[in-house]
Amino acid sequence: MYPAAMSDASATRHVLYVEDDRINIVLMEEVFRLMPGWTLHIAETGGQALEMLPRVMPTLVLMDMNLPDMNGLQLMGHVRADARLAGLRCVALSADVMDDQRQRARAAGFQDYWLKPIDVRKLRQALERL
Template sequence: MPDRAAPLVLYVEDDRIHLILMEEVFRLLPGWALRCAETGTEALAALAECQPALVLVDMNLPDMTGLALRERVVADAGLAASLQGTRWVALSADDPGAVVRAARAAGFDDYWLKPIDVPRLQTALQRLLG
């Protein structure tokens, strides 16, 4: 169970290899807690239960896009209010071009290409939440 005092990061990703990698990365990052969801639907349920400091969202989920997930959160006034101040980062292996612009327009704070660069992840966590 995550340490309640540690900032919580929700990682929304359907690829098991990426999930395992991120879980291992967070085992090495003291002071951070990680929760994972494999679909947009699971992410919405998790977001209703907890208020993560950061949401990392794969842009290509099996049941909705990362943009659609963000739009659903914004459209739900109660959920959006409970998540005010939560940072959002879009993740994708796709060519960033138009996807970055769309993610920023939807309210994402940043866009990271996969595979995740672990040292960059640590620096970015500090920058976003430190």
Template sequence: MKILLVEDNEMNRDMLSRRLARRGHTVVMATDGQMAVAATLSEQPDLVLMDMGLPVMDGWEAARRIKGDARTSSIPVIALTAHAMAEDRERALAAGCDDFDTKPVDLERLGRKIDALVKDQASP
């Protein structure tokens, strides 16, 4: 599966991309929301992992644009954020994200969410 990882923190990006690659995923990366929107169009990933606190364009707006474009609206987006309040989850879902996970990332939990979303996409 091709995953677009959108993360501006180099250490987080490196750690998460290596762990996803070890699980057999192809990982493409973007470091800000504007790049995320462009990469979603050009790469057509199977799923987007979106940090919400991004430069240039934040993850909330990037998710809204990805979900608002007919060419990318069906691509699942999982919000990743250090903010774990219920309002943050609601805000991410309102922006169009399909799920929400907190940082630091628990890869087992995130993996279950990825698998569930991709399974839902494959269902008729």
């Protein structure tokens, strides 16, 4: 786990970023350092995410669709099957622009599908709405 915005001790809103690419992780940590009131948690595999989710209970999950141990659709299946996690807001992240991938993500229960690289402005706007 790599908490990013920990300088704000009153942070109560949490984001779990499920991503295995170190460069993307570092970039996201930088984004969250500039966002007081939010704490970023990192899981680099689907297995780590499943362990962390019940403890963290994030406001939002940003989930890469291609993880080393499972894909995002499989991970979302585990999330939706767990009654404690079933209501979590989850956004799929992928470089795959194919419409069928978007449709599968929506059908699996993702609230949205964002293309990589992540648009920081879009991320901030989404967080402000939560």
